[in-house]
Amino acid sequence: MVLPDEKKNDNVSVASMSPIEELSGKLKFENVDDKLLHSVLENDKQTIDEGRIIQDAINNNISSFTPDLMLENLVKDFQQAKNIYGESIMRLLSGYNSNYVEKNIKLPEFQRELRKKMNEKLHELRDKKLITKENTISEKGIELASLILCVEEINNLLPTGIFGEKIHKKRNVYGDPIDINNYKKGSHYRNIAVRSSIKVAARRKHSNILLEDLRVYQRQQKGAVYLIYAVDASGSMKGKKIATAKKAGVALAYKATEEQDNVGLLVFGKEVINEVHPTTNFIELLKAIATIKSSSETNFSAMIERAIQLFPTFPATKHLLILSDALPTFGENPIQETLTACEKALLAGITISVIGIDLDKQGKQLAENIVQITNGKLYAVKNLEELDQIVLQDYYSL
Secondary structure, rough: OOOOOOOOOOOOOOOOOOOHHHHHHOOOOOOHHHHHHHHHHHHOHHHHHHHHHHHHHHOOOEEEEEHHHHHHHHOOOHHHHHHHHHHHHHHHHOOOHHHHHHOOOOHHHHHHHHOOOHHHHHHHHHHHHOOOOOOOOHHHHHHHOOOOHHHHHHHHHHHHHOOOOOOOOOOOOOEEEEOEEEEEOOOOHHHEEEHHHHHHHHHHOOOOOOHHOEEEEEEEOOOOOOEEEEEEEHHHHHHHHHHHHHHHHHHHHHHHHOOOEEEEEEEEEOOEEEEEEEEOHHHHHHHHHOOOOOOOOOOHHHHHHHHHHHHHOOOEEEEEEEEEEEOOOOOOOHHHHHHHHHHHHHHHOOOEEEEEOOOHHHHHHHHHHHHHOOOOOEEEEEHHHHHHHHHHHHHHHH
8 A cells, every 4th residue: 555645635546555565575484585575575496496395394394304215215215205205395396297207217327317306406405504414404594484384374374365354342441433433644654545535535525535535444442362372292293284374374474463463373292392471473373383393193182281371361362272183192081181271270260162083983072172172263174275264253253
C-alpha cells in the first residue's frame, strides 16, 4: 500500500502490497546476506533447490552428507534407501528422478556418474558455506532452509486468502467493534479501509483517490494472547509429516506474531527436544521450526507439564495446540499421566486443542478426552495438505 505525501494534495492510486516486500521486512538473519535473501525472494531456482536439500535432510534426520554411504545403500536396497533419504533429496543431489536412479543403479558406469554428481553438488554447498568441510549443515544452511520454508509457505497461503483479520473472541472491557474514521497523520497503511475509501472517492466523483478520501479502521484493543505449538517429533512423523507440520507452524508463527500475539514452540518425543518461550520474534520461531527432527517415543505428559511452565502466570488467553499422529508411548501409565497433566493445565487456565493425523480408535479416544478436559477442539486430519489451514482455523477460534 502506498500512502500519499501528507504535505501534498496530489492524486494517489491504491495498490496491494507485495508479499515479497512484506516478507523481506520480517526476515533479518545473521548469516544470510541481502544478496541471498534477494535470490530467494526472486525465486532463483538454484538457491531454492540448495535450501530444499538442507531442509529435506533435516526432515529425514540426515545430520551429514556422505555420498559413498548413500550410494552403497542405494545399490544394496534401493527402496529402503529411498525411505531413509527421501525421494526429493536424491533428485536434488543427483539431478535424476528416483525412477531413473532405480532403473540404472546396478550399472557401474551409472554409479560412477551418480557419485560424481553428488560430490559436485556438495562441493558447491561447501563453497557457499551452506555445509561445513565435514559435510554437516552450517548455521547459514539452516537459515537458508528456514528462509525457503517461510517463503514457500507464505506464497502458498496468500493467494488462497487464508490470512485474514484476527479478532479474538475473549475480551473484557476493550471497547466496541471496529469503526471506520477519516485518515489522520500517523495512521498505519495496514489500517486503511480500501473499500470504504474507494466508495468515498466514487461518491465525490474523483477519478483517483485523494488524501481526503482515505478512510482507516479504528481497531479495537484485545487482551494478551499466548499460544504454544507442540509438535510430536517421534519416529513415525519422519519425512512428509514433519515437513507439513513445519509449514503449518510457519503459517501460525507468521500470522500470530503479525497480530502481536506471543507464540511458543515445543518439540517433543521421549522428552522435550526443543523449546521456544512464547515470543513475537518471528525469526527465532522460524529457525526453531525449520530444525525440527524426528526422534523416538512420544511423551505427552512431560510436554504438557513443560507447557504449563512456559505460559505466563498472569491472566491471559493461554492455548496449547498439539500436533501428533500417535498415542503417548513413554511412561509407566502414559494415558493416565497425560490426563492428569491436562487437569493441571485446566487449573492454570490453559485450553488444549489436538490435531490428530490418522489417529487409530484408541488415539482418537484419548484426544477427545484431552480436549474435553481442557475445553479445546479436536481436528482429525486425513489430508496433510489441509494442515496449515486447520492450524490457522484453531488460532482464529481463540
